[in-house]
Amino acid sequence: MHTIAVLALHDVLPYDLGIACDVFARVSVPGIVCPYQVLVCSEHRSVRAGFFEIKTAYGLEEMDGADTVIVPGIADADRPVSGKVISALQKASARGCRIASICSGAFILAAAGLLDGKRATTHWLGASALARLYPLIEVDPNVLFVDNGNILTSAGASAGMDLCLHMIRNDYGAEVAASSARLAVTPLVREGGQSQYIAHPSVTDESPLQKLMQWAENNLAQPLTLETLAEKGAMSTRTLTRRFREQTGVSPLQWLQTARVRRAQRLLETTAFSIERIAADVGFGSVTTFRERFGRIVGAPPQRYRIVFQGKSARVDS
Structure with missing residues (x-):
């Protein structure tokens, strides 16, 4: 079983959080009863999420045993990042954990120093701010996501879906990723020159x-x-x-x-x-x-x- 720790910070974007949880929770792999275990973790067991308040069952310590840590975006990318959160992310990175951000979650990874010297992306609205605040990062606002091996970043909103499908494909192959995309009612490939590893669906429409x-x-x-x-x-x-x-x-x-x-x-x-x-x-x-x-x-x-x-x-x- 592959454990996914989704980090929920104050003012986490509900859409980003939902993508990270729902896509992995619904993955089906022949011969494997539960391919992913998804844990929503936070520094505080109660966090704001837009119009909602979320009660989380797990703390930052659960990140210690995770295979993948996902950091969804937050509403205010300028919000200072807790030292405990930075320490937890740095600790996870040091042991080789795969860490991925969705949307403005890239600012959290940047604050932890995990993107220094790397190519990264975020929502196009925040790309210039990310580049200005963290000049050691090569910010590319034109891609859906960037894979640096154990550190991955994605653009905003539905680009988080592209990133999650990409990670599923890396973990379990193209057919499993294709099945996950169909279940989510989303295209496997969004054209436009983006660097993606997602399988291209066969055309079946009658137009x-x-x-x-x-x-x-x-x-x-x-x-x-x-x-x-x-x-x-x-x-x-x-x-x-x-x-x-x-x-x-x-x-x-x-x-x-x-x-x-x-x-x-x-x-x-x-x-x-x-x-x-x-x-x-x-x-x-x-x-x-x-x-x-x-x-x-x-x-x-x-x-x-x-x-x-x-x-x-x-x-x-x-």
Whole structure:
């Protein structure tokens, strides 16, 4: 059983707290009765949370045995952080515990010195303040989350869901993360160039654009162009681009590149195919281009990704 300690500070954001608790509490893993044990911990057993007052059953000492500590955002990021909270976080970090923040929770990690020299993110409204107050942090306001190994940060609100799904995938694999996403009624991937490890769902809707996307996903090995997609969809390239941006937020070719990388992720997770074969199977003209695009979208090179999700003993075909 993996123990998750969720740190509830005064004025904790209820949405952030709810995400951290609910997503992990509902994870289902075949053969494991209770994959996660979720404990809500606080310095004081009663904390404010927006319109609510929360009574917590666990104190900071419960963080000592946690595998993961999650710090949800708080309403006032300028609020001084208790020395006891800072000490508990530093102690957890020193023993190798995975520590993650949601939204303005990054300010708590920063106050504990856990983000110094690291890349991090927070809600875009607070990104400039985080960078100004803590100049040793490389603040990136353009991503949903940042994974530095044992220290992770996410942007605001629903980006906490992206981060939690990412951690579930790291712990139990892509299929479990996909099941958790469906249960939460949330997309597995939010496009836009974010570095995410979340599995890309198959397109099943019956709209013309979704049918075109399904066809493209089934023909990724082909040299697909904007003109090819427009012809297959029986529309002009201008109309195709407009509809793609309206429904996905990205251009057809941006979506296509991401679809190819997501397919490559699945092949890296489930097969022993060589990197060269996978690059060809998903439609990249060269291995060099494949490695560059994969690294830019996923945030790690293909071989490292395979080791993480298949294990170091994974066999690779020549």
